[in-house]
Amino acid sequence: MKNILKNERIKKEYTQVQLAELVNVSRQTIISIESGRYIPSVLLAIKIAKELDSRVENLFQIEKSD
Amino acid sequence: MLFLLPHRFKRYGLFMIPLGLSLWLTMQLGFISKILLLFLNENSPIIHPINVLIAIVSFFAFLIGIYFLGFSNEKMEDEMIKKTRLDSLQFAAFVQMVVIIVGFLVMLLYHEPDKEGMLLFFVFLLFTFWLCFISRFNYIIHISIKQQNEKYSEE
Numbered sequence: 001m002k003n004i005l006k007n008e009r010i011k012k013e014y015t016q017v018q019l020a021e022l023v024n025v026s027r028q029t030i031i032s033i034e035s036g037r038y039i040p041s042v043l044l045a046i047k048i049a050k051e052l053d054s055r056v057e058n059l060f061q062i063e064k065s066d
Numbered sequence: 067m068l069f070l071l072p073h074r075f076k077r078y079g080l081f082m083i084p085l086g087l088s089l090w091l092t093m094q095l096g097f098i099s100k101i102l103l104l105f106l107n108e109n110s111p112i113i114h115p116i117n118v119l120i121a122i123v124s125f126f127a128f129l130i131g132i133y134f135l136g137f138s139n140e141k142m143e144d145e146m147i148k149k150t151r152l153d154s155l156q157f158a159a160f161v162q163m164v165v166i167i168v169g170f171l172v173m174l175l176y177h178e179p180d181k182e183g184m185l186l187f188f189v190f191l192l193f194t195f196w197l198c199f200i201s202r203f204n205y206i207i208h209i210s211i212k213q214q215n216e217k218y219s220e221e
Contacts, residue, residue: 025142032210
């Protein structure tokens, strides 16, 4: 699964720490999601999308290998 | 996750594990008896009970320390930490299973399993699980924090 979280976060001028605080997770989790090492739960994906004024399917895209 | 302790218990665990282990090794190597013999007669009836008491206390201090270290909340407990903990538990269970199979095969093929050997093997199995779980979990958290610090210095 690929994601455009980093781009969307930068567009909204949030730092990783700010976004992490908004969705109540650690900065490590945001870094891991951005680098594709961790796939968030539906709940967290929705929270992130809401904070970035985006849609989950826009932020996270399924690849053929998924 | 059920039964997670507050974060401060991790520090208690880090203190209790080496303390319990060193006390247990001291007792096993006979140093406690040697120290007691400085103050007591060789035939004193309390030397053996003191050794047994120290063995029990140190063993349980070690075990409880392992529990504290493995099942304390992280500073920021979130879903990724919970997933890492679960993955580490599964990894530890898998390693233990492999050790059980290999251990039994080795014992059956090469040795006549005796009572003491079996007991030692089961104690080893018990610690294999906990040590695998704690080392994998903390290693992944450590790597994650290291990457976080690297990214932070880049930004």
